[in-house]
């Protein structure tokens with residue numbers, strides 16, 4: 001019996017939803033796309049949603065819609081998946097990093113502002129904060145910095161559908177709801193909360209950006225009579241700019257709709273699992289625990305330990321497959337070639353030296369979790385003898 005760090009959950013209802021779409025007239029751009037977009041926007045609390053091929057395509061479309069170019073300078077966090085930085089590179093822009101806050105593992109707002117003011121006025125174009133592990137970035141604070149320096153915000157919410165922070169008025173602000181960020185993105189990769197195999201979503205409250213994204217998602221081609229320069233008849237279409245094929249197929253949107261009905265139940269299970277880990281390790285001085293709060297979506301449950309490699313290997317020998325999120329992006333050979341170097345972001349690098357993502361997914365049974373906890377405790381006890 002293997003216990004991975006993350007795992008999708010596919011029910012008979014999911015299978016039936018996909019099969020019925022396979023038997024319908026549409027494999028790709030049918031009615032399920034708009035239905036998924038509307039239901040997802042409703043769940044997240046945004047005005048608009050655009051379904052796309054995957055989370056990386058979502059990020060790329062966002063940077064295109066915000067006109068990132070080889071003159072653009074954009075800031076993200078070093079503790080994230082590569083795509084959060086790569087989407088800037090796809091448009092030729094320069095990637096800058098601001099170090100993480102060692103308590104939250106999220107981009108540090110003070111370091112962010114220090115970086116911005118270290119460059120001439122107007123140097124930076126935007127910020128890509130990440131709701132890392134499911135912990136919501138305080139976008140109200142990021143927005144106030146962004147407004148001061150005239151920057152846009154793309155929120156990478158891949159880890160946090162259903163997560164939220166409490167704003168200065170005491171309101172819950174759900175990740176991706178568009179209240180503070182210009183655009184937000186999600187992924188439906190199997191390890192994420194909503195699993196479609198491949199798939200992604202962009203959410204926004206901005207109508208112009210929404211319409212631009214629809215155009216860019218499908219080759220920059222429009223059939224909308226209001227947008228056409230000429231009109232030669234019912235078959236006529238025009239290509240207005242260089243877009244891509246970043247569409248999400250109907251059958252995967254049908255799966256997404258079915259998965260979405262269980263999103264809240266899944267989130268509740270994740271919080272229960274996190275609580276059980278916290279309770280199990282709270283008195284253990286060898287384990288640094290993540291902060292537990294209700295707005296945390298717990299995509300990942302990350303502990304920090306001194307003997308991380310040994311613990312990782314020990315758990316693997318017991319068929320428990322933990323993971324490390326992430327090797328800091330600025331230390332990747334590709335980013336080092338662009339001029340970033342080890343030592344640039346000490347908090348991120350220190351965090352990386354100790355972090356370990358424990359099994360966390362809604363179908364993890366309590367027996368499995370107890371086995372994981374016992375293995376970790378046994379390892380740590382033996383270490384101390």
Ligand SMILES: *Cc1c(COP(=O)(O)O)cnc(C)c1O
Pocket residue numbers: 054055056057080081083084130156158159186187188189199200
């Ligand atoms: C998964 C993920 C992505 C990319 O999503 P894909 O659907 O795999 O392309 C981007 N950013 C973060 C933080 C992610 O976890």
